[in-house]
Amino acid sequence: MKQNIKSQASAQNTAFSAGSRPQQRRALEIMGWIVLSLLIITGLSSVIGRASFLNHAIAIAPVDPILEFGAFDSRYYTNLAATVLHLLPGLLIFIMGPIQFMPNLRKRYLKWHRISGRVYVASGFTGAVSGFVIGTIDPFMGFTGQGFNEAMATAFLSAYVFFCLTMAIYHIRNKRIGPHREWMIRGFALMTAIATERLLLIAFQATLDVDIGILFGTTFWMAAILNLAVAESWINLTRTPGNGAAHWKDLDRRAKSA
């Protein structure tokens, strides 16, 4: 009987599409949370920084925003509604996102996961549309100039965030937990690319003598690809069989105790 359970557990374990790699999953999970914390801190501090700029800009209400704040910052003031509709959802996404991905909290408070999931998805859609308005319609350095690179990167990022969230909703409505989880990971990875971009920008500005107009759009692409590549690797390593209802942690735990 014990032998039977053991072989069943091992069969379940090898059903991971990436094979049985419990230690790798565990180590990467820890590393992932450390990197994610850095990205969350980066994202939240830029939201706070931009919100306090906005507060100051509204208080002084300059006649010539470009003269007062410069070509880059003034866009946040001239696109006020889009900026507010970007910062608020961005804040919610960065606070709620990590909580949504914690399996223990999800299992214990499933009702809360569903409610906050709706707020998270609505924030994602709003953030993508407002990001599109700022970055694609009014990019830094102009749509027909160097800003075209940023405009296209933003259009791609917005569209793909939309697609990921739509796919995540579609799958969970059909009770396919695994694909729902995968599309949510992709969407979150893309939205946190905004923080990866900040870090890349800081690193390049400190080490290279490249114009900010070129760096801005390029780092957008780099961050999106980097985050998506990491997300796809993680998804592949943790994909469980069937409809994905069993979490990779449960399968690894079961295989270990068998």
Ligand code: HEM
């Ligand atoms: C949903 C997908 C998103 C897209 C497509 C997007 C796109 C953009 C774009 C194009 C800009 C303007 C960059 C410029 O100045 O030209 C921007 C700014 C900003 N975004 Fe997002 N964004 C998204 C999600 C987020 C999230 C989740 C956060 C949360 C932290 C966030 C935080 C910010 C902040 C703080 C700024 C202001 C940057 C600054 O102060 O320089 N964005 N975003």
